[in-house]
Amino acid sequence: DAGVIQSPRHEVTEMGQEVTLRCKLISGHNSLFWYRQTMMRGLELLIYFNNNVPIDDSGMPEDRFSAKMPNASFSTLKIQPSEPRDSAVYFCASTNRDRVRNGYTFGSGTRLTVV
């Protein structure tokens, strides 16, 4: 099992550019969570999906952020336009909602720097 795979590992972009972060779920998992981590705010839940459907996006900071699950195994988090305050480490995590007792498996994260 390759685990939750995130890409890219590092992203440096200029303010105003569009950024797309990618996440591949573990096979058989049907719940997907996007988190953002900064020194100031810690680990924050942005949005989560069950069976490809967004359930709660109340953590998404602004309309500049959007997330999709085009299929059961893949998700994207897009920031357009990006701003320096979006600099953070973005994690995705997945689980099987029917067997959540196994906990959530996190990816290695994408470190985003907006200059």
Place this chain on the structure above:
Amino acid sequence: DAKTTQPPSMDCAEGRAANLPCNHSTISGNEYVYWYRQIHSQGPQYIIHGLKNNETNEMASLIITEDRKSSTLILPHATLRDTAVYYCIVGFNTNAGKSTFGDGTTLTVKP
């Protein structure tokens, strides 16, 4: 979801047991207690969880008080690789990922 309170930092000698406390006095009857840890620059890693009974797995033990208002994560023989931030969160088993992680406890295992 109930909030948790953890000490900001703890030290432990290598080879000794590390006991990490967590208070969750507002936990509701069907909320679980989950523990994760985050080693520097990595994603959080699931450790263990429980509802009422004490639990043990290959990584750790979880002791939950009878009133469920607090719990303790025990690493029986801490190693230097256990140095990490440990998060205690509570939530319903269907959406525990929605729970707030908080600041956690930074455990430093010393030689």
